[in-house]
Amino acid sequence: MESNPTSPGRGAIELAGIVKSYDGQSRAVDGVNLKIPDGAYCCILGPSGCGKSTILRMIAGHEDPTDGEVLIGGENVVGLPPVKRRTAMMFQSYALFPHLSVRDNIAYALRVRGMGKKERYERAQAMIEKVQLGTFAERLPGQLSGGQQQRVALARAAITEPRVLLLDEPLSALDEHLRIQMRTELASMQKDLGITFVHVTHTQLEAIALADLVVVMEKGRIKQAGPAREVYISPRDRYVAEFMGGQNVIAGRVEAVNGVRATVAPRDRDPIEVAIDGKTRIEPGSSIDIAIRRDDIELIRPDKRLDSPGRAAVSSRITAIEYQGNFVKVMLDTSEDVAFIAFVPERRFFQDPMHVGDVVYASWDIEHAHLMAQ
Structure with missing residues (x-):
C-alpha cells in the first residue's frame, strides 16, 4: 500500500530550482537544487547574506519562492501554511512567552490547536522530561539560564510532532562551553525524535559536529553539499576550502x-x-x-x-x-x-x-x- 506523503516521518525535503527575488532583479536565492533525506540532520552553512535563512523560511512556509518548488514528503508545499506542511521552526531569539511557565510555553501550540488541558499537559510533561527540565516546569523563562531557555524553545517546537524541525542559528547566543554542550543535546534529540532537522549556521565547527549533510552556500547558490567529512577534507573549490577552514x-x-x-x-x-x-x-x-x-x-x-x-x-x-x-x-x-x-x-x-x-x-x-x- 502506498504510504501517505503527509504522515509523520515523511520528512524528505527537495528544493527544485528555488529562486527568491525581492526586487525582481537581485536574487537572495538563485536556482538552488537540494535533496535532504528523511530523518537527516542537515546544516546549511555560509556567511551573512548568502541566502541560508531565506531557504529556511521558504521550507517553513514563512515565505514563498519567486520560482521553483519546495517538496516535503514528495508533496509540493508552496503556498501551504506551516501547520499544513507539518514544519516547526525554532528561532534564534527563542521567542518564549515571559509570563507563561515552562510547561505552558511548551504546551502553547497544542492549546492553540484546541487540545484539552489534561492531554496537552501530559504531552508537555513528557517533552519536559525528554529535555531534562523536570524540576523547572513551573518556572518562568526569566528564571532560566540561556541553555535552559533553548531547551524550552526546542521542546515547544518538537511537541507538535513536525515532519521537519527548522533551526535558525540556535546556538549563536550561547557561550562557548554551553554551545558545545547544546550541540550534543541537539544531536541526541534529533536521533530520539527521528525527524528531519534543518539547521542554519555560520559556524563551521558547529556544522561538521552535528550534520549528516553539510550545505555550503555563497551569494544565494550552493557551492558544495555532502557528508561533513567529505566537505571538510575534499572541498570542491577554493571558496569551500577557505570557508570551511x-x-x-x-x-x-x-x-x-x-x-x-x-x-x-x-x-x-x-x-x-x-x-x-x-x-x-x-x-x-x-x-x-x-x-x-x-x-x-x-x-x-x-x-x-x-x-x-x-x-x-x-x-x-x-x-x-x-x-x-x-x-x-x-x-x-x-x-x-x-x-x-x-x-x-x-x-x-x-x-x-x-x-x-x-x-x-x-x-x-x-x-x-x-x-x-x-
Whole structure:
C-alpha cells in the first residue's frame, strides 16, 4: 500500500530550482537544487547574506519562492501554511512567552490547536522530561539560564510532532562551553525524535559536529553539499576550502603530468609535486588550486631539511604564533592573499620552539594534498 506523503516521518525535503527575488532583479536565492533525506540532520552553512535563512523560511512556509518548488514528503508545499506542511521552526531569539511557565510555553501550540488541558499537559510533561527540565516546569523563562531557555524553545517546537524541525542559528547566543554542550543535546534529540532537522549556521565547527549533510552556500547558490567529512577534507573549490577552514590553498600552473603526479609551479615559488586523484581534470598549462590541511603541515628548519620523493615543501617565514592549547597555530608568509597556516601539536612545538621571523620549510605528504580546479 502506498504510504501517505503527509504522515509523520515523511520528512524528505527537495528544493527544485528555488529562486527568491525581492526586487525582481537581485536574487537572495538563485536556482538552488537540494535533496535532504528523511530523518537527516542537515546544516546549511555560509556567511551573512548568502541566502541560508531565506531557504529556511521558504521550507517553513514563512515565505514563498519567486520560482521553483519546495517538496516535503514528495508533496509540493508552496503556498501551504506551516501547520499544513507539518514544519516547526525554532528561532534564534527563542521567542518564549515571559509570563507563561515552562510547561505552558511548551504546551502553547497544542492549546492553540484546541487540545484539552489534561492531554496537552501530559504531552508537555513528557517533552519536559525528554529535555531534562523536570524540576523547572513551573518556572518562568526569566528564571532560566540561556541553555535552559533553548531547551524550552526546542521542546515547544518538537511537541507538535513536525515532519521537519527548522533551526535558525540556535546556538549563536550561547557561550562557548554551553554551545558545545547544546550541540550534543541537539544531536541526541534529533536521533530520539527521528525527524528531519534543518539547521542554519555560520559556524563551521558547529556544522561538521552535528550534520549528516553539510550545505555550503555563497551569494544565494550552493557551492558544495555532502557528508561533513567529505566537505571538510575534499572541498570542491577554493571558496569551500577557505570557508570551511583547516585548509591552506596554493594556486599554481601545471608544468607537467606523468600519469600519477603533476608538477605545479606556484606563483613566486619553486615547483612542487602533487598526486593526481583522478577526479580533477588537469593538463599542462592549466591553472590549479591545491588544498593542504593545516594539521598535515610539518615545519622543518632549513638545516634539517631532507629531500624526500614523497613530500613537498615550500620555504617561508613565521609571521605569528598563537598558542591554542592542544596545538600551536603558526602563521607563515606567502604570496597568496591569505596566510599559510600550520597546526603543530603542542608537545612537538615546545620540544624545539620556533619564533616569529624564523625561516622554515612547510612540508607535507604529497598524497595528502587535494587538487581543485580553478
